[in-house]
Amino acid sequence: MAIKGLKDLHYAVITKEDKTETVYGDWKPLGPAMAFNLVPSVSRGNLRADDGVLFSDMSKGPIAVTLNTAYLEKEVEADLLGKTIHPNGGISDNVNDDPPYVAVSGRAESARGGYEYFVVYRIKFGPADENKETKQETPNYQTPNLTGEAIPRLHDGEEKFKLWDKDPTVVDKSIFDEWFKSVIDKDWVATP
Secondary structure (H helix, E strand, C coil): CCECCCEEEEEEEEEEECCCCEEECCCEECCCEEEEEEEEEEEEEEEEECCEEEEEEEEEEEEEEEEEECCCCHHHHHHHHCCEECCCCCEECCCCCCCCCEEEEEEEEECCCCEEEEEEEEEEECCCECCCCCCCCCCCCCCCEEEEEECCCCCCCCCEEEEECCCCCCCCCCHHHHCCCCCCCCCCCCCC
């Protein structure tokens, strides 16, 4: 599907996970969205026999994630990267920072109309790239650029989910009203 925008990025910290369930905290706004890129890693192998390829197979690895926002509030930075906000209001990087796994959700305008809603269920981000440059004649903004990896959830192997709000096969459109209230799963149904 052709996409021409990105907005409403949210995140939810995974508070508990094991082989039976994944529990998320509340959705929180992430920051003004600039880019959210996912690059799957795939390894392919071929079995050659009789001077040709007899079988072909592949194996999926982690998905490389790049997140770019106009800015990150310090509370968001602390949540995503496991940093500490100190009583004086500052935020520090520490060798013991331990970023949690998080889900990231948002929506992107579709070239066919409406929005494609998406959620990536389990991402761990690393420290942000930071650039600071002197002013030039033409303004040049430096913005936070987080990188990380998305990996499958432990309890069901799910990686991501998306849904187009103009899809005629979506029988319950209230799912879009709930998208940023809780983490939407493939088996979501409205609660009575």
